[in-house]
Amino acid sequence: MNIRAHAGASETPPELSTADFEAIANFALREFGLSLPASKTQLVKSRLARRLRALNLPNFAAYRSLLEGPNGQAERNELLSSLTTNVTKFFREIHHFEDLLRDVMPQLVARACQGERVRIWSAGCSSGQEPYSIALTALKCHPDIATKNFKILATDIDPSIIVKAREATYRDDEIAAVDKKIFRVSDIVRSVQVKEGCFTVSKDVRSLVTFGVLNLIEELPFNGAFNVIFCRNVAIYFNRETQQSVWSRFSSLLPSGGKLFIGHSERIMRADQPKLEPCGVTVYKKL
Ligand SMILES: C[S@@+](CC[C@H](N)C(=O)[O-])C[C@H]1O[C@@H](n2cnc3c(N)ncnc32)[C@H](O)[C@@H]1O
Structure with missing residues (x-):
């Protein structure tokens, strides 16, 4: 005992x-x-x-x-x-990834192929399943995307979870649990087995993602814009005033037509953010 x-x-x-x-x-x-x-x-x-x-x-x-x-x-x-909780999973809220694959990624890939800079931000990325799911979506759309100026930034306030995200090693059953609507297991397991019951996300997927520690309520250290921002199941912990400030800063970082994906229990009121137009379930487009 x-x-x-x-x-x-x-x-x-x-x-x-x-x-x-x-x-x-x-x-x-x-x-x-x-x-x-x-x-x-x-x-x-x-x-x-x-x-x-x-x-x-x-x-x-x-x-x-x-x-x-x-x-x-x-x-x-x-x-x-x-x-707080670090709970996350691969392809969480699958409709966001369907939207990304169908409506967003083809345009971003076309722009990257013309030499444009394309940036996606996963803000509050926890242990990395969200940015790696975005990377897998990009690779499904264009297998050579890593040769373009295409990058995913993934940040979280918690340094220990960022260490885990960089390690990119997950239990096999996390893949088994993925909704198979658009991604087959063979699409997803671009990975190498490291030990029984675990896999590590492969280098080509990892190479698309850069991780960093960042507190969303502090001043954001970015100059350039992001084409897409994912900030899901993070603002739920903030009060209304902090949420407004976060949405406003995201809005100013998105170009016209850029998209913001938020968590299933979060909402942005049009009256508060007139430049963020709802365009799907918990998806907003910058006007
Ligand atoms: C529930 S997880 C969401 C993970 C992922 N976005 C998803 O939806 O699956 C929430 C994450 O937000 C992070 N977080 C909480 N407050 C934060 C803050 N002020 N700045 C940045 N990240 C924060 C936590 O450390 C945690 O990893």
């Missing part, structure tokens, strides 16, 4: 006072843009109780001191991971 785990599980978690909750919520809003209303108190308490146990801290006040102190950087990443 794992005595430590057993002892930890039976301990009563420390109380999360209103003051501690508000301080942690303000910290998460300021640092990551996360919105934590009072209704999330129990969730925050149970998720962070695990961190207190792991760090052997007596209470949430000690946790706050660690977070805000000079040695808090590593724990800030743990805090974010505890309060």
Whole structure:
């Protein structure tokens, strides 16, 4: 029996006072843009109780001191991971990839073949399945796309998830779970087996994607535009004001006709963003 785990599980978690909750919520809003209303108190308490146990801290006040102190950087990443999810999968929300393959990619490929610069951004890419799905879609449309000025930028706030994304190694069952509407398994498994039960995305797919750590609520370090932006299941954590600011900045980075793909439970109101016209299920076109 794992005595430590057993002892930890039976301990009563420390109380999360209103003051501690508000301080942690303000910290998460300021640092990551996360919105934590009072209704999330129990969730925050149970998720962070695990961190207190792991760090052997007596209470949430000690946790706050660690977070805000000079040695808090590593724990800030743990805090974010505890309060958000990295859940993602290959070809998640398959209708976006159908749209990409049918309506978007042929035009982008044609432009890249004429020597134009083409850039796609996967913002909040988690462990990489989203940008690799975009790369696979591009390769399905044009197998030589890597020889053109065609790049996918993939960013996330969480440095540890970016390490995982760069490794590009996934369980075999992630491929088995892919919706087969447009992609056959043979389209997708452009991969090499590294060990039993796992595969690594092949070099030609990986070479299309550049990863980086980027917090979406901070100033964005881009000069050029993006033809397409994917930012799915990320803004759901932000309050309305932060969402508006993120949509506005995306809008200014898209050229006329550029497309923005967002998550299934996210919406952009036309009144708030008149230049982003809905053109599909959770897809918007820059006017
Ligand atoms: C649920 S995953 C979405 C992954 C992928 N886009 C998808 O839809 O499958 C949400 C990701 O957003 C990232 N995230 C949360 N807040 C962020 C922020 N302020 N800036 C950048 N990424 C953030 C998290 O680290 C996490 O990897």
